[in-house]
Amino acid sequence: MRLSPWSLNGARFIGYILNSFLCSCIFFLTLHIIDYTPIAINSLRLNYRRRLECTCYRHRLPRLDLNLISNLPENQSFLCSDYATRRGPHQRIISISLYGPKENKRFQYNQSLSFLNELINDVNTIYPDNFILRIHHDDTISLSDVICPIECRNHNVDFCSMNSKLFIPPKIWRFIPAGDPLVDAMLSRDLDSPLTRRERAAVDAWLASNKSFHAMRDHPQHAVPMLGGMWGFRPSLNPTMSRLIHNKIHNRSSVQRFGGSGDQSFLSREVWPQALSSIMVHDSFLCTRSYGKNSQPFPTQRPSANETNCFIGCVRSCCGDGKMPFGQCPKECRPKDHPEWIYC
Template sequence: MANIHRNRGCSLSQCCLHILVFLIGFLVVSLPSSFVIIQRGKQHFKKPDIKYEETQEQRIEKEFNKIYEDFSQWNLTLCSHASYHRGRHQKVISISVYGKESKFIDNQMYSWTTTILPFFELLVSEMNQLLPQWILRVYIDFTGSTKSQRKHFYKFSNVDICDMNNIPMFGSSLRKFLPGRIWRFLPIFDPYVDYLLSHDLDSPITQRETETIKMWLSKKQEKNFFYIARDHIEHSSFILGGLWGASLIRARHTLVNIFKPMLIPSIVQNYHGNGDQKFLNDYVKDHVRSHSLIFDSYFCDMLGGQPFLSQRPIDGCYLGCIRPCCNNTKNVHFRERRIPCPIECRPKDHLDWIYC
């Protein structure tokens, strides 16, 4: 009996040994795969490495800073030494001037022998009468002019000549890539300018225009750092190249950032000819829409805006018209078909202003 129990004990020990060997083998085989599963689980919850694309504003800012490293240090006017000596807080009306001989010509009306000087003198006279506190800045290419014509531009006390071959901090570099019609936008970067109005050389300044400007300058309009006027059936763009204004004193940093693309050659070179208007609508419109005082005679419902404060003095004398359009008792040069302006674009107490 003793031998029988002894044999059973031995068999039991062998069984235990077999079980132990099996368990060790199982662990050796299964643990690595379990470890892999755990690792895979950890990998599954790893934070994804996402690369975000730059916005258009970020790309513009990066490109601008690459070209103009010392932009924040600029402390001169973007015109001339004469404009610098006028001091800060300037109110500026800005125009571009260039003749047929200039490579920037896109308007055959501009000729040194016929139109440039007469248009210029009339504009200066109108400013003296209607906006005496403002300075006319002339961003000009004198190519094709005579010595006496060049001297004539410097005779007026309310005029600053900005020679595009000698702009402070830029020299002649801007002339190489900046489209002619966009020269007049340069005061937007000028630390000495508080208010800027972009204007056309061949368009008169009228009381109907200046009364809207005075309203824009008032304290009630402080939230509106932009001014827009549209006064013709063909004025269907949100911003017209020669009928807008900017209040730098109200939003200088914002306005500078908005207009930075115009100083990036790879961008602005796509806007030659009549491209100034397209540039404004591509890069400026969406940023100023809700901060603009707008006057409109035909598209106030579609584009936004309010009626003008007074009626046109004569047919064809609209803001932005080409001379001679406002200097006759009856405009004998007006040949367009008269189109009534929508009721929505007329003052509520002057619905009888059929043609605004």
């Protein structure tokens, strides 16, 4: 039996109406879902693997359960980048600041990039076990020439633009992961200082403990409670303290008092008093000072001086002449079972 032309046209018309209705339902349902999706999830770009300014793609990350980040406090979400957020919880971060001549009179573009490449090599050698280097930067650093190629080559490097946080002094940018709920442990470090096995042994001792904070002093002139490039914190052990540090860093009226080299003053005033109840300190020279009490020796003996192994926090090329810049460490600061470690 053949259908009449009118019947065929009518069927097509009804099909068109049904399809239009179905598409409208899907459209409004999508709007409804988006409208009630938490801000943290809405802000994630669909194509997180490529920055808008880049032509290359980053490594694909494991699928993230968005429920894990849906309940993040709005002011503590997206503290770095889409890609960093997509990594999800339990991140272990090595954090540095990288900024230009306005705040850093000694800034030299090529030298800073050289330091950065050496630091990335150090991370791959000393911290190869899922540590991520976060670089907090201003617009001095070129996206297309520097950020894109470095991120696409290195799955363990995230650049974090500070253009929306320029009220925070640049040396304090590197402290921001201390207030990130997605971070298990953060290590604040200097761009121009090498990472060493001696440092890693001290960090491992801290991570094996139940202490929230870590600090190191490895030179007679490290005469402050906490050095900006030699401390660490475990947000996952103390979320309340993590929120407190986050709020202190983002308090516009107070954080600006710590500009220039005020990062260590910020730590001494705002962090150190809170850290005393749960901190491990490794100290090779100043263990008898008031802030050195309850510190402990480094777990490894100081190696022979060279371009890397000089003291933790040294500026490259460190002891390139093969000579230590100080004498023997005090007997009180040596391990009790190794009093012969005159260079401890």
